[in-house]
Amino acid sequence: MDKREHLVQVAFDIFYREGVHAVGINRILTESGVAKKTLYNHFASKDELVAATLSYRDQRFLNWLGERMATGQAGIDALKAMFDALHDWFNGEDAGQPQFNGCYFINLSAEYGDAEHPLHQQCSAHKRAVQALMRQHLSAWVESGVLDQLVDALAILKEGAIVQAHVTGDKNAALKAWAIAEPLLQAHVRQKD
Amino acid sequence: MDKREHLVQVAFDIFYREGVHAVGINRILTESGVAKKTLYNHFASKDELVAATLSYRDQRFLNWLGERMATGQAGIDALKAMFDALHDWFNGEDAGQPQFNGCYFINLSAEYGDAEHPLHQQCSAHKRAVQALMRQHLSAWVESGVLDQLVDALAILKEGAIVQAHVTGDKNAALKAWAIAEPLLQAHVRQKD
DNA sequence: TACCATGGAGACAAATCTGTCTACTTAAGG
DNA sequence: CCTTAAGTAGACAGATTTGTCTCCATGGTA
Numbered sequence: 001m002d003k004r005e006h007l008v009q010v011a012f013d014i015f016y017r018e019g020v021h022a023v024g025i026n027r028i029l030t031e032s033g034v035a036k037k038t039l040y041n042h043f044a045s046k047d048e049l050v051a052a053t054l055s056y057r058d059q060r061f062l063n064w065l066g067e068r069m070a071t072g073q074a075g076i077d078a079l080k081a082m083f084d085a086l087h088d089w090f091n092g093e094d095a096g097q098p099q100f101n102g103c104y105f106i107n108l109s110a111e112y113g114d115a116e117h118p119l120h121q122q123c124s125a126h127k128r129a130v131q132a133l134m135r136q137h138l139s140a141w142v143e144s145g146v147l148d149q150l151v152d153a154l155a156i157l158k159e160g161a162i163v164q165a166h167v168t169g170d171k172n173a174a175l176k177a178w179a180i181a182e183p184l185l186q187a188h189v190r191q192k193d
Numbered sequence: 194m195d196k197r198e199h200l201v202q203v204a205f206d207i208f209y210r211e212g213v214h215a216v217g218i219n220r221i222l223t224e225s226g227v228a229k230k231t232l233y234n235h236f237a238s239k240d241e242l243v244a245a246t247l248s249y250r251d252q253r254f255l256n257w258l259g260e261r262m263a264t265g266q267a268g269i270d271a272l273k274a275m276f277d278a279l280h281d282w283f284n285g286e287d288a289g290q291p292q293f294n295g296c297y298f299i300n301l302s303a304e305y306g307d308a309e310h311p312l313h314q315q316c317s318a319h320k321r322a323v324q325a326l327m328r329q330h331l332s333a334w335v336e337s338g339v340l341d342q343l344v345d346a347l348a349i350l351k352e353g354a355i356v357q358a359h360v361t362g363d364k365n366a367a368l369k370a371w372a373i374a375e376p377l378l379q380a381h382v383r384q385k386d
Numbered sequence: 387t388a389c390c391a392t393g394g395a396g397a398c399a400a401a402t403c404t405g406t407c408t409a410c411t412t413a414a415g416g
Numbered sequence: 417c418c419t420t421a422a423g424t425a426g427a428c429a430g431a432t433t434t435g436t437c438t439c440c441a442t443g444g445t446a
Binding site: 101106112120163169173180 | 215298299342350353355360370
């Protein structure tokens with residue numbers, strides 16, 4: 001078994017549920033059954049472990065979302081699939097996602113508020129990657145002149161839904177966001193050549 | 194001078210910039226020049242001080258937003274004024290707001306993720322209050338059947354804009370959000386009797 | 387068999403955390 | 417003038433923080 005991978009998984013679970021600053025290294029060690037020596041053998045500091053959990057989550061989330069968007073759907077349907085996926089995540093109906101506790105990257109941006117901080121920038125990079133995924137699914141189906149606008153709009157709606165679901169507990173936020181997004185997209189569907 | 198008030202102001206400034214768990218009580222004491230005894234004379238614990246900063250920010254933010262929405266505007270224009278206010282906040286162009294570092298309530302919800310936690314619920318209550326303010330400005334101007342939908346939509350757009358501005362640094366997010374919100378509102382303006 | 391890398395368990399250092407408590411000062415009001 | 421309340425300054429306790437280091441066990445490989 002890969003100790004490093006195990007450590008990252010356990011650390012992510014705990015950091016995601018309870019926050020980074022609220023949890024000490026020792027919690028992760030006892031909960032993972034790994035020795036402190038081993039942790040500091042793989043990571044130079046707690047921050048490096050946190051960075052690893054961000055990479056781990058980044059990869060897993062993009063894979064998950066990519067798959068949910070790709071299942072037989074094309075174009076605008078893929079975007080609907082994205083909001084459906086968010087809905088399932090909020091409501092604990094997708095086994096591929098942990099108990100919903102907001103977005104890990106938004107949460108970490110809150111704890112590392114300084115935009116210059118490496119961890120904050122890692123969060124920013126993740127959001128850009130998700131936007132790239134949306135753009136990729138949209139680019140062939142909408143007029144290219146409005147592509148950037150639509151991706152920005154979808155990003156705002158997606159982040160807003162996540163925050164609403166987490167802070168106010170509105171578990172239908174993803175559906176509400178899609179209700180706004182859909183007509184926006186429909187209005188700019190490219191005429192099929 | 195009111196020691197309690199001063200303490201809350203300084204604590205809010207620091208907690209907002211750096212996060213709650215990342216800052217110790219002693220930082221607030223030295224930076225405010227107040228004795229530890231005095232702090233614990235006013236507040237039973239750090240959590241109570243945090244709760245006070247939430248109340249303080251809740252009041253200040255609602256006052257600020259309410260004023261920006263009320264200046265001569267009516268109906269839908271008041272909502273445009275809201276997004277303009279957010280834009281100024283993001284870009285440091287409103288002296289009534291601190292250096293933008295995201296939404297204090299979203300940030301605290303990230304640090305206190307458990308929905309049952311009193312501080313989390315205080316954040317949730319703030320968001321409901323802001324929605325009530327939006328509803329109040331809208332209720333006379335749109336068809337009553339779609340009022341709830343519109344308020345939900347505006348809330349999602351507002352939170353989405355804040356998160357985008359903070360995490361990815363897109364300081365124009367408020368304008369983009371308004372570009373989505375405006376046609377939604379226009380479509381449901383009540384016929385003037 | 388001998389060697390060496392890896393990890394387990396945890397003591398330890400040095401700093402920092404929250405919260406309590408003592409001793410002293412200051413100011414207001416009867 | 418005397419009493420009382422409130423604040424200052426900071427020592428202190430006890431827990432917890434990150435990170436280092438030691439000692440020992442285990443397991444694969446030359």
